[in-house]
Amino acid sequence: PAAAASARISSPAADWISDNLGSGYVVREKFMGGSGWSSTYVYTTEGGKDYFVKTSGGTKAEGMFKGEQLGLSAMGATRSVRVPEVFHVGTLAAGRGAFIVMEALRLGGSPDQEALGRAVAAMHLAPPADPSAAAGLFGFGADNTIGATPQPNGWMDDWVGFYRERRLRHQLNLLGDARMTALAKPVLDNLGFWFTDVEGAIKPSILHGDLWSGNIASADGRPTIFDPATYYGHAEAEWGMSWCAGFTGSFWRGYFDVAPKAPLFEKRRDLYTLYHILNHANLFGGGYNGQAQSILQRLNEQLSRG
Amino acid sequence: PAAAASARISSPAADWISDNLGSGYVVREKFMGGSGWSSTYVYTTEGGKDYFVKTSGGTKAEGMFKGEQLGLSAMGATRSVRVPEVFHVGTLAAGRGAFIVMEALRLGGSPDQEALGRAVAAMHLAPPADPSAAAGLFGFGADNTIGATPQPNGWMDDWVGFYRERRLRHQLNLLGDARMTALAKPVLDNLGFWFTDVEGAIKPSILHGDLWSGNIASADGRPTIFDPATYYGHAEAEWGMSWCAGFTGSFWRGYFDVAPKAPLFEKRRDLYTLYHILNHANLFGGGYNGQAQSILQRLNEQLSRG
Numbered sequence: 241p242a243a244a245a246s247a248r249i250s251s252p253a254a255d256w257i258s259d260n261l262g263s264g265y266v267v268r269e270k271f272m273g274g275s276g277w278s279s280t281y282v283y284t285t286e287g288g289k290d291y292f293v294k295t296s297g298g299t300k301a302e303g304m305f306k307g308e309q310l311g312l313s314a315m316g317a318t319r320s321v322r323v324p325e326v327f328h329v330g331t332l333a334a335g336r337g338a339f340i341v342m343e344a345l346r347l348g349g350s351p352d353q354e355a356l357g358r359a360v361a362a363m364h365l366a367p368p369a370d371p372s373a374a375a376g377l378f379g380f381g382a383d384n385t386i387g388a389t390p391q392p393n394g395w396m397d398d399w400v401g402f403y404r405e406r407r408l409r410h411q412l413n414l415l416g417d418a419r420m421t422a423l424a425k426p427v428l429d430n431l432g433f434w435f436t437d438v439e440g441a442i443k444p445s446i447l448h449g450d451l452w453s454g455n456i457a458s459a460d461g462r463p464t465i466f467d468p469a470t471y472y473g474h475a476e477a478e479w480g481m482s483w484c485a486g487f488t489g490s491f492w493r494g495y496f497d498v499a500p501k502a503p504l505f506e507k508r509r510d511l512y513t514l515y516h517i518l519n520h521a522n523l524f525g526g527g528y529n530g531q532a533q534s535i536l537q538r539l540n541e542q543l544s545r546g
Numbered sequence: 547p548a549a550a551a552s553a554r555i556s557s558p559a560a561d562w563i564s565d566n567l568g569s570g571y572v573v574r575e576k577f578m579g580g581s582g583w584s585s586t587y588v589y590t591t592e593g594g595k596d597y598f599v600k601t602s603g604g605t606k607a608e609g610m611f612k613g614e615q616l617g618l619s620a621m622g623a624t625r626s627v628r629v630p631e632v633f634h635v636g637t638l639a640a641g642r643g644a645f646i647v648m649e650a651l652r653l654g655g656s657p658d659q660e661a662l663g664r665a666v667a668a669m670h671l672a673p674p675a676d677p678s679a680a681a682g683l684f685g686f687g688a689d690n691t692i693g694a695t696p697q698p699n700g701w702m703d704d705w706v707g708f709y710r711e712r713r714l715r716h717q718l719n720l721l722g723d724a725r726m727t728a729l730a731k732p733v734l735d736n737l738g739f740w741f742t743d744v745e746g747a748i749k750p751s752i753l754h755g756d757l758w759s760g761n762i763a764s765a766d767g768r769p770t771i772f773d774p775a776t777y778y779g780h781a782e783a784e785w786g787m788s789w790c791a792g793f794t795g796s797f798w799r800g801y802f803d804v805a806p807k808a809p810l811f812e813k814r815r816d817l818y819t820l821y822h823i824l825n826h827a828n829l830f831g832g833g834y835n836g837q838a839q840s841i842l843q844r845l846n847e848q849l850s851r852g
């Protein structure tokens with residue numbers, strides 16, 4: 241007997257899927273959680289395809305999702321680590337927010353750490369798709385956000401200058417803590433100290449930019465990453481969130497097998513962690529201020545030891 | 547036409563499932579990843595039920611899985627936050643390791659932070675199932691592990707003494723770093739300083755013990771936690787891994803609505819983080835030693851400020 245047709249589900253995102261992805265109408269909506277003005281859904285079409293949708297209210301939502309789309313596309317173009325494919329960013333009715341449509345990943349199990357390391361290394365070594373990055377500039381085609389904080393990406397030809405101005409000074413200015421800024425001054429004024437092994441030889445790598453365990457998973461048995469804060473930078477800047485990434489020895493073994501470790505890699509760890517700890521201090525306050533101070537003290541000590 | 551019977555899959559864990567869980571033979575095995583001697587699988591039975599299995603080689607595997615089973619059972623008995631139901635711990639052939647069989651959780655989406663907070667608070671407030679804990683003792687029915695490190699749980703009637711000996715001194719002894727031990731001495735010798743608001747009034751709460759983002763997920767739309775290092779302790783000791791847990795304002799709102807915040811909660815944060823940072827120093831070395839030192843410096847400063 242012919243099955244009764246499932247009722248079509250209609251919403252801005254579901255309608256776009258029904259009209260554009262060639263898999264029939266959306267006939268099922270599964271709410272996957274949300275917070276504040278944001279929600280996530282999996283939509284299923286008559287044709288049996290699943291799509292993952294995030295919606296968010298407010299005037300900044302469209303810009304944020306377009307930034308996420310740009311980042312995921314740039315990362316996906318390297319054909320290295322798996323990232324979700326993005327199909328569309330659209331607006332909700334009358335300036336009430338936006339939505340993003342991407343492939344639904346079948347997430348499950350823990351990622352193979354060595355495979356993840358090799359894949360991220362391959363992404364870092366890929367020749368940049370963006371012409372400015374290919375020409376040796378650091379930054380991105382658009383500003384984006386790191387968590388809820390603006391992340392400025394105006395192109396600069398000097399990595400040390402980019403990291404000093406667009407990352408560290410930017411976060412210190414947002415924090416507006418005179419003591420922290422004073423403690424950071426010698427570090428910012430002497431940032432080249434940490435780069436004597438790679439001076440002028442850093443090539444722009446596409447970075448995920450927010451690589452912690454919440455943004456790393458396994459999909460169909462392959463390591464996959466998502467929810468980036470993408471830009472072209474020094475590959476080692478990727479490790480600024482590694483304190484909360486769950487990387488094992490196998491991860492680093494896989495990574496360094498593909499992208500060998502530079503001489504001053506360990507000395508730069510604190511430098512790259514600092515950006516994210518400052519961001520956490522800006523977003524969450526609490527113990528992160530103290531941690532930022534401790535990192536700056538250690539960096540100052542490195543400077544005085546020479 | 548009658549469908550061809552699927553071939554029965556045989557392994558120590560699959561055979562136990564086939565023989566004991568009343569859902570027919572295991573007919574499908576899906577490898578979900580692994581590292582070193584450990585592997586994870588989802589087994590599906592003729593009856594259509596899924597089971598999640600972890601296997602591990604070596605002589606310590608059975609003890610570790612039995613500890614995990616005890617912990618998950620104790621947490622599940624509180625009927626609060628969801629944890630996977632454990633069915634069995636068995637051995638692999640001839641002392642070659644062990645396996646654990648639990649319900650397969652349908653993981654997906656991000657957990658509702660407020661619901662997670664409320665559920666963990668309810669777990670912390672549940673009257674202890676263990677008679678020793680119900681009588682006011684801190685510890686657990688068995689020693690277990692925190693990551694790969696032994697975690698001693700011998701019962702003690704005094705929380706400050708338990709945390710000093712079974713947690714801080716235990717990790718410092720494993721580290722064997724004379725400078726760290728010397729820096730910790732004033733803190734250990736004056737641990738009561740941090741407990742003047744709750745002196746003698748701390749009731750043993752069942753703790754997950756390793757609550758970071760890697761062990762938190764959403765299953766069927768409900769927050770769920772797994773892979774614990776369970777014992778009965780001060781509820782606030784639960785936050786020692788919160789620096790990598792992704793808890794939002796909503797989480798804490800939900801938590802404190804059910805289990806109100808004690809006066810010295812913020813002052814004790816560093817104290818409870820220290821155990822896990824020392825453990826990370828023991829397991830991974832690197833920057834964690836410096837972080838432990840920074841925390842001890844802050845704790846010593848708190849002491850001298852009085």
Ligand SMILES: Nc1ncnc2c1ncn2[C@@H]1O[C@H](COP(=O)(O)OP(=O)(O)O)[C@@H](O)[C@H]1O
Nearest residue numbers: 280292324342343344345454466467654655656
């Ligand atoms: N493409 C996808 N397919 C399926 N699930 C996804 C996908 N992207 C994200 N998720 C799930 O939704 C959760 C939230 O997504 P994320 O992009 O991190 O959103 P947010 O920006 O709100 O943090 C993730 O932790 C993951 O479990």
Ligand SMILES: Nc1ncnc2c1ncn2[C@@H]1O[C@H](COP(=O)(O)OP(=O)(O)O)[C@@H](O)[C@H]1O
Nearest residue numbers: 348349350586598630648649650651760772773
């Ligand atoms: N009961 C379960 N059902 C389905 N998946 C699970 C279950 N328990 C764990 N997992 C998945 O397997 C991964 C590893 O499990 P975990 O218990 O953390 O193992 P380990 O002790 O090796 O860290 C988890 O991150 C989760 O994705």
